[in-house]
């Protein structure tokens with residue numbers, strides 16, 4: 001038997017990074033759906049510059065949290081009450097990382113393809129139809145996958161908290 005000891009919670013730095021990433025990801029998804037459903041006009045293109053900057057910040061936060069995830073000790077694996085559910089939980093966590101990185105790369109590639117930098121500096125024109133770039137539907141479809149993953153993940157957290165009553169949320173919060 002292993003005599004490994006597990007902390008009760010994730011490290012506070014990892015907790016801060018988790019919630020920053022969570023807020024920023026949900027914010028980015030909301031902005032994407034509310035502000036950029038179509039090819040952007042001149043005003044929206046300025047906001048796309050901001051969207052891209054926020055995406056780059058999210059990338060740095062994701063890399064930092066990947067580091068803190070492996071550097072600091074983690075609590076014992078959560079028990080959802082069935083081995084299959086525990087496996088699904090692990091897979092969803094993994095896919096959340098993959099999904100956030102994938103949507104960022106697709107977005108970055110799209111902005112390079114149509115020359116967002118040049119447009120923002122007044123040296124280019126907004127393409128008539130951004131949908132000619134395959135990166136756009138890729139970026140958009142990953143956002144649906146991410147929404148489904150976040151819904152499953154948050155649903156699982158509330159299932160633990162309120163149905164299994166194991167106070168799982170406290171593991172991703174501060175305390176002794």
Ligand code: HEM
Pocket residue numbers: 018021022023025026065069075077078093094096097100150153154157168169170171172
């Ligand atoms: C309302 C939104 C959210 C809630 C309530 C929530 C809650 C939690 C909780 C309670 C844990 C700890 C699970 C455990 O102890 O085993 C956790 C871990 C985790 N969360 Fe969230 N979360 C949310 C949003 C997000 C988002 C948006 C992402 C990614 C973009 C995310 C990615 C992760 C990952 C990957 C883990 C596993 C630990 C790690 O590698 O950091 N979460 N979350």
